[in-house]
Amino acid sequence: MSSTDEQLLLDYLNGAPAAFAAIVERHENRLARIAFRIIGCRSEAEDARHAVFVRFLQLCGSQPRQFTRVGAWLTRCTVNEAISRVRKQNREGRVRAEFATLVPAAGISSPLEQVEAEESRERLSIALAELSPDARAILSLRFDEDLTFREIAVLLDRPPSTVKSQLAKAIAQLRDLLGAAN
Template sequence: MDDPDAALMQAVAAGEPAAMQMLVARKLPRLLALAVRMLGDRVEAEDVAQETFLRIWRHAGSFRGERARLDTWAHRIALNLCYDRLRRRREQPMAEPPDAIDPALRPDEALSEACSARRVERALQALAPRQREAIVLVYYQDMTNRQAAELMDVSVDALESLLSRGRRALAAILKGDDQ
């Protein structure tokens, strides 16, 4: 398996802080974006990203590059942490759902764009978790269907089914918002 991060991961496993800093600089934006899309909460997503890197640092010596690429391993850690948080949310009912905030929006962006982005974020949060995971990995993390299926531990056909159901559900949710 050809992993462009293999040498960097070996340096992290050797306990080199500079290597870990470089790893964080390379991987943080995508892992943070993944967590924000899965959780709909920037603060929680930052916690997940931080915990992901702590786990990578602690378990770098046990990483086996012949079994998976670093990106796959890091995404799996982040997704597992997201699912842990989503499970805890279900166990603790809230009086009011939190406002979904898209951290990518800046004050100078057009109001209609901001409104659309918030609608899509809310719609993503309403999807079944596995459908949301598939959509986030393929459309927001730019993974191929094969990469996303491997990460989710499903067949490509199963992933495509999740994507199809997720797109239909998103369309129905967004259409319902218009009425």
């Protein structure tokens, strides 16, 4: 039976460094995926994920009560870190649009289907890059992470009705952008 994140955190605080490594291993891929969907650059997403784990390591010793839900805290912190990095890039005028493999290529057999799938991924990447970081975050949490409106609301500290309307707006914007690309 695997330990909960909270139990692993207690084990780490009681002197078991392997427990922290287990928390990292459990969440690192998911957090990198979330950051990548928001930022659009793999190396920047890796940096964001690393910054989140460093912050977690710094805070868990001094404020352990803050981490009653480790996974939720890590997710929320990752979303905030990724959005902050995108805003910084925008201020510096270095917006990147490197969304890759957003449309699964499973079941593609012919070269024509592969080309069409690549074109679809490229159109989607361009359209997603046009959305705000908040919109990309909500889309990623809903569709990549398969979270409910209520779960997203808790992570982003917003009412579920706000999340629902923001998701609908993001989907409408994405449809408009994809329609304009055709």
